[in-house]
Amino acid sequence: MCVPVNHTPNLIIFPVEKACGVYIMIAMSPERGKFILFEGVGGAGKTEQINRVYTYLTDRGLSVVKTREPGGVRDAEEIREIIFNLKGDGAINSDIQTGFFFSSRLILKNAIVKPNIDTGTHVISDRSYPSTGAYQGYGEGADLSVIEKISQRVMQGYMPNGII
Numbered sequence: 078m079c080v081p082v083n084h085t086p087n088l089i090i091f092p093v094e095k096a097c098g099v100y101i102m103i104a105m106s107p108e109r110g111k112f113i114l115f116e117g118v119g120g121a122g123k124t125e126q127i128n129r130v131y132t133y134l135t136d137r138g139l140s141v142v143k144t145r146e147p148g149g150v151r152d153a154e155e156i157r158e159i160i161f162n163l164k165g166d167g168a169i170n171s172d173i174q175t176g177f178f179f180s181s182r183l184i185l186k187n188a189i190v191k192p193n194i195d196t197g198t199h200v201i202s203d204r205s206y207p208s209t210g211a212y213q214g215y216g217e218g219a220d221l222s223v224i225e226k227i228s229q230r231v232m233q234g235y236m237p238n239g240i241i
Contacts, residue, residue: 108197109194109195109197110140110193110194110195110196110197110198110199110200111194111199111200111238111239112190112194112199112200112202112235112236112237112238113130113199113200113201113202113237113238113239113240113241114201114202114204114205114207114237114239114240114241115127115201115202115203115204115240115241116204116205116207116208116211116240116241123203123204124203126241127143127201127203128143130201131143131201134199139199140197140198140199141198141199141200141201142189142193142198142199142200142201143201143202143203144185144189144190144200144201144202144203145202145203145204146178146181146182146185146202146203146204146205146208147160147177147178147181147182147185148181148185149185149188149189149202150184150185150188150189152184152188153181153182153184153185153188156177156180156181156184157181159177160174160177160178160181170217171213171214171217171218171219172219174213174217174219175209175213175219175223175224175227178208178209178213179209179227179228179231182205182206182209182231182232183231185202186231186232186235190202190235191234191235194235202237205232205237206224206228206231206232207240209224209228210224210225210228
């Protein structure tokens with residue numbers, strides 16, 4: 078369970094449940110929202126932890142938006158449908174998958190992440206670019222240096238403040 082052990086207006090500390098003595102500290106600032114990613118394999122409990130953190134923060138009066146990747150807004154959700162329904166005979170490779178993920182990510186960044194962070198609202202996302210590195214890079218053989226370069230370009234100015 079991810080329950081903060083300390084909260085002041087500018088700092089939230091979450092213990093990492095399965096790592097004794099490890100804490101995640103997220104410095105909160107009123108002028109710019111924070112971007113927090115939850116990463117992990119399917120079924121690891123990301124959604125449950127996101128909901129707990131979201132409730133904790135909103136109960137304390139902080140403005141928070143939850144989202145997910147791929148998806149989060151209509152056009153990105155349509156790309157998500159394409160990604161997860163692709164059936165082919167080898168025509169859909171890791172590079173094509175990676176392109177779809179980054180297209181969805183850029184749409185989400187422009188529609189949700191950027192405007193919310195710029196106005197002081199915190200954004201919590203179920204996955205982002207680290208998953209592309211893990212699944213398409215390490216898992217499917219896409220070039221990790223290309224994934225890193227595209228990640229920097231797509232997320233320019235809006236890299237996460239914390240990855241859990």
